[in-house]
Amino acid sequence: MNCKANTDEKTAIQKLLTISQEINELNNIEALMHWDQEVCMPPGAAGERANQLATISRVIHQKETSPVIDDLLKESELSLDKLSEKDRALVRVMRRNYNQKTKLPEEFVAKFSKLTSQALQCWIDARKNSDFKQFQPFLEKIIDMSLQKAEYLGYTDHPYDALLDLYEEDLKTDELAEVFETIKTPLITILDKCRQLKIHKFSFEKPFDEDKQSEFSKSILRKMGYDFNRGREDKSPHPFTTSLGHNDRRVTNRFQPDSVDFIFSAFHEGGHALYEQGINKSIAGSHLDTGVSLGIHESQSRLWENMIGRSLAFWRHFYPELQKAFPDHFNAMSVNEFVACINQVKPGFIRVDADEVSYNFHVLIRFELEKALLEKTITCDDVPALWNRKYKEYFGLEVPDDATGVLQDIHWSHGSIGYFPTYTLGNLYSAQIWHTYQQVNPDYQSILENGDLTMIREWLCDNIYRYGAIYPPKELLKRVTGRDLSAEYLINYLQQKYCT
């Protein structure tokens, strides 16, 4: 960290690091408040927790937008080449953060925040009534303000670039469009193939015991190498992962009486948490002590959930454990049948219920609509009809109503234009990284069959986790896989899995 011991005057980078740590600590405190809200908080406290969160946000905002940061960044940016790799990365990430927080005028932020809070209320009603028209005026304003937001943030080619960059550093509209064009046709072919296959579907007679689900979920996390000394698993309405500090990366899970979802949530959230737990302690507590982007983060959850957690090889090893935990459910079922059920492909209307092939179409549709709205080649008026036409085109399905269609997700009402693509990005990255792993470890099948997940975690840790946010996503991907993002890996992975 460019250490100058025994001098009284701290360097700019040392000062930045101190500020970074303080901001990071406050963010961790805010994360604890959210975690407690989902996991522990008594219902009566909901209103006051919202106020407490607003207060801590104000404190954080004040620290994050202090002009001192800008001064120190400018000073550091003047002599970047004299800094270590880590320090340069700190400057890069803090600059991004500072710009994102300060480029938008305060009145704009307040206005947008008011708009989205009203939009959220309206979306809840509109979805209940399954009536897009009701929500449309809000979406129109959100698109208008998102364009304005893009102007404030700045971009070279496409206003959407400015919004995408908020979620995925340096992601461009053009490359995304190209990726989606590349995967569209092959994925439709795969979907067609899958339609001809036999349907495999669980039908359980008894409910799953909640305590046993929780126990099994923990055993998966242990198997993955999740460190319970530096985290914990709890129950919450929706599974999530959160970071309360370098040594406190918590996950949650949801336990439903009639579903095996808890198994894949354990893998998914475990994947997010392994990433955070694997960050090297030399960057603990700074802006670098986090996964570098939403896309890379999602790639780790998806890799564990899909490539490992849905593989026949892993379940050859682990299925007896599942049978032991739930004999009533699985003793009469073969491992092949189990794996067929958990990999069933069947296009449907709802993104969050989608299998790993059709999932990408849900994202693609959002992307196409968001892009066209920002380009003003369509208006909000056109959205529901276009939505329905695309579900017909890609899935051959007739969307029955707006609630099942365009109104299903909360994100637009939050004003999160540009967020959806990171989901597919996660799938693309995960396939590309998993391909590399297979190249480096040709015996990966026997590693899975022996249940040696620790070996896989260690490879991921050495190549991805430990760097935290040091390398931007594109650079990280290239370092790990030797190539820029390419759609072929996801297509190959899915073709191999579903068409051979």
Added chain:
Amino acid sequence: MNCKANTDEKTAIQKLLTISQEINELNNIEALMHWDQEVCMPPGAAGERANQLATISRVIHQKETSPVIDDLLKESELSLDKLSEKDRALVRVMRRNYNQKTKLPEEFVAKFSKLTSQALQCWIDARKNSDFKQFQPFLEKIIDMSLQKAEYLGYTDHPYDALLDLYEEDLKTDELAEVFETIKTPLITILDKCRQLKIHKFSFEKPFDEDKQSEFSKSILRKMGYDFNRGREDKSPHPFTTSLGHNDRRVTNRFQPDSVDFIFSAFHEGGHALYEQGINKSIAGSHLDTGVSLGIHESQSRLWENMIGRSLAFWRHFYPELQKAFPDHFNAMSVNEFVACINQVKPGFIRVDADEVSYNFHVLIRFELEKALLEKTITCDDVPALWNRKYKEYFGLEVPDDATGVLQDIHWSHGSIGYFPTYTLGNLYSAQIWHTYQQVNPDYQSILENGDLTMIREWLCDNIYRYGAIYPPKELLKRVTGRDLSAEYLINYLQQKYCT
């Protein structure tokens, strides 16, 4: 709240209230961090949580010592008579808080904090070695700095007054000395009487199941009227109550395999929590939204724990529930024998294990030593011999070593000189308040025998809880009981209980 709607300019008191709420919110956030540390936090996160706590403390300290508060207080103090009772109380409490936080110079606070953190480490070692000499240099420095602290804080008669006032508003050394003088002889007489009684002691063959303890503890809380919609009970190494907001007053309990302590911890912490839950919502979220002092708070925990939770009348009602929950332990034991066991008086060396008669001597001994140390009539050199002499004098016991004697408690190493008396104050208040309750409700025995704890809670709520910190402790006591603090009630209560 002296509301001036429709004017743009807020009054000083309105501005104070806003600041008060923000400070209160930050304090609640800090309380959540402590609660999580004791109840949930994974062990690996201990170090970083300490840093996060230091950071939030700095944020709070900055808000609490802002000169704006002083200006607004001065403005409000100029026209106190124009303010409502509540607003005057807010000014009183915020003034106390502001003065306490600002009268000590920052270097002094830093020096004291460094000293006590070293003292704590030393105390841990010294207690392990049972060697007071090892700890003595730190105690000497702590006494010196406490005298200095008293000078900074200011006092009229006795430096100890300044320290007592930190824990109990307006408590004076002289009145405390008088109270202890008054109770000393009668309590020794009661102790002598108790020595002649038969020993009643539990001897359980089976351990208590932890889950059943937790369930029973919750049933006590429900019985008391604790609102689980605005709180929760968890397990922690030491039972405590904490406030995370007006609608979030949490308690914890400890479950040991061989002890009924969990029952009395439930009553004790429940008593603290009922106080906080009973505060009127018109003062929610301000400096008034808390119990007014440590002594009054302790009076509520002790009233529920001892006057109610150890009464034969209540157990006549509730003992069948206990037998049902733990048939192996209690089915063969009569309610009279159970109540005799939970009220066994037997002087011992350890304060935290003490019965309700001898408890006060543990406090008295600390008080006498602290007072003499501050008056410099003794030195730290004299402390262990004096300690042991007093245990001989009051209890007839030979203290075997320093660990069992003068080194047993952590408080001095924390620098908390003046804290101990609030424990006995709690006992005195509780007896005086319980006496009043009995006067107003002469059928209190049948109320207890019917298990109508709600009636008792409502009376306490109407007379104490709902006011929060509006009335200073002395004024509150007089409003509730019609009299100033008097030692006779505790003596009468104990005489009646143990000598008739």
